[in-house]
Amino acid sequence: MTPHTLERFPDLHPPLDRQSALAEANRCLYCFDAPCTAACPTHIDVPRFIKKIASGNLRGSAQTILDANILGLSCSRVCPVDVLCEGSCVMHRYNKKPIEIALLQRYAMEHHHSRPPRPLTPDPRPLRVACIGGGPASLSCAAELARHGTKAVVFDNRPHPGGLNTYGVAEYKLRPADALREVELIRAMGVEFRQAEVGTAVSLKDLESQFDFIFIGVGLGAMERLGIPGEHLPGVIDALRFIERYKTQPDFQIGRTVIVIGGGNTAIDSANAAVRLGAADVHLFYRRTEKQMPAFPFEYDHSKVEGVRFHWLAQPVAILAEDGRASAVRFVETRLGNGAPERIPGTEYDVACDMVIPALGQTRAADLFPVESKKGIILVDRPTGRTSNPRYYAGGDCVNGGREVVDAVADGKRAAQAILSSSPRLRDSASEAGPTHG
């Protein structure tokens, strides 16, 4: 990021200083069997880490968080806490502001990451696990394995690990530098990172011969296509590529009038970013209405404040070109029925623009792996992440269909724990029978 771009993405929420963190920590009631902990997919012991902030034990506070969630820093920035820990805070029932759990967690994590990592000295286990994909699920799985003395190697095809944490989160929420601090923390725990595309540079056969278990944390595929004429024109860029480019290319140029298509959180992130990057007009079109929009309500509210204009019941039918570049989107009005929104013939209209950002969600393609899947989603036993193939475990978006970072972290951790608890028996049988395909 250039300083210029950094200035356009100040922190959405300013951090707490020591005194305000103490005051906020002291406001926590310290609930027994706290609902915030239950609501967190990784079950961070929230009252415990908050009371440790109050007692001045920041090191212990951070460790409490990391014991449950190795990506505690990025989760403190990207988690939709309104529907998770903060949403379940008992203060709501008391007509009081919920405890600012995310900001307190960030306070403890910033303290932790500002200090040299503490060396881990678990008893080593003679076990090797390959984690495919460098995103939150694999990072969490690898870290949990490393905590228990197990060698984990993370394979990722991009220059930096971290997956969407590094490349796909809105800049005002999480910066690549913070995502990479967590990668470094995990590296310091003994996890090895290799940049290699599994399937081409490294074959599954190689992995199976070198590792006892393989964890699949590859996320989802490329973004869905609109399937309309003109979507390959210059000036059309899907939301994930758009977010990655503006985060990694200092000279990225935003259009003057930008149209975002879709109603999810990524659509909103893209629209907000377009505003921040200097677009004069940013329009978001969705084929249903405000009520059906999958984005979280607080994301929608924030986006309205940013200045994004929303248009409902509009479906794109073509992207029009001028001088070989996208110059307008042709929409048709829709009405809501029982199934997909229904087009209303004869209601087409064109909206001029110079950049189009489709944000229709990611494709699902899990057929690379020798495990059972359904509609591109890998089938697992949810409490263990175990696939149909006993040497393969999986977690994150590729099994849950695309949820939050914290869900991927929980999946990775559960899989690692299942690998660790099942490994002695399996290893014995694996060494007798040799590597097998499922």
Added chain:
Amino acid sequence: MANLTTNFAGIRCPNPFWLASGPPTNCGDQVMRAFDAGWGGAVWKTIGEPIVNVSSRYSSVDWSGQRMMGLNNIELITDRPIETNLREIAEVKKRYPKHAVIASLMVESKREAWHDIVKRSEDAGADGLELNFGCPHGMSERGMGSAVGQVPEYACMITEWVKEAARTPVLVKLTPNITDIRMAARAAKQGGADALSAINTINSITGIDLDTFTPRPYVAGRSAHGGYCGPAVKPIALHLVQQIASDPEVQIPISGIGGVSGWREAAEFILLGCGTVQVCTAAMHYGFRIVEDMIDGLSNWMDEKGFRTIEDFRGLSLPKVTDWKHLDLNYKIVARIDRDTCIGCQLCYVACWDGAHQCIHLDNHKGPAEITVTPIPKLDAPRPQPSRIPRVDEEECVGCNLCWLVCPVENCITMEQVKTGRPAQTWAERTGV
């Protein structure tokens, strides 16, 4: 409209709120500003042979994000010449004839020294004298302050010396750093004291710096114990005041001191028999302006209760304090939880279970374990939230109050009387003791 004018052992003042002897009454300028703010009286910072103070004198205990729950000091008596203090007392009395100015005194234990300071203070116009037999730090090492208050015979003797010379009412300020404060109170009465002030500060070390290992306040690598005061000491002060006030051998007016921060505490001290209250820490924390709400709040409360004067409610709580053996063993209360206001924090549950009598239960607890995921409306049907409201087993409940005390929601847990069907009976009655 309530009438707050007070006559305390013959000392008249517009209201019962006095500034206690301490830093807020160090000089005439402060006392005059205090009177302008509304204070009814001021006990001058203790006058005696000027001393030398150390730098770094106060330390405090913060609690739960609040500053100065308790304050500790190692400051000694006035460090200004006696003449200066007396000249300023005269000046204040000239300008504020209706306000009470009490001279707090501490000199070495010689009859002539006491006679001299008493005479000079009264000549300056002091309305009364307070003998500082309570200061627990520094001066006590030199045989003054609490060193006197801790030995009833000394307290009696010096009070007698003072009374030989005094024409104005004499208050004796007692130290709490003693096994039975009634002995010191009786000694003061025996020596002729007209009234008592209680309590002075409590011996304390407020805390230790975990980097330097030195207690606070830090004085060049060392510290010394100080005197503790502020909101934290009120319960101790109330008890000691009650002890003196209900002692048939004492029965002289009491000026209540210790953790008075507002009108509520003042009312409490008066209900236990005090004629005036003295305030120091709260004024040090927020300034003299706090007296406005003390006057206003106490007046409004008195109006609501139908009390016209301080005397109307002074001491009303004394008959309600008794020995444990006279409490009714057959009175029973149980905890009830209001399901509409319960927020489900379950602090009552853990408190009862770990800290009390194991009679609050979580019956609605937990179905089968499920994988928790971020709820996304498109993917997830809304799930019913399990009830987090605990249940009290009233048969087992002993009515200890702990759940009610820890509950963060006002009036959510109430302690309600249940009929036992047994007549009132005390331990004394049951055992014939």
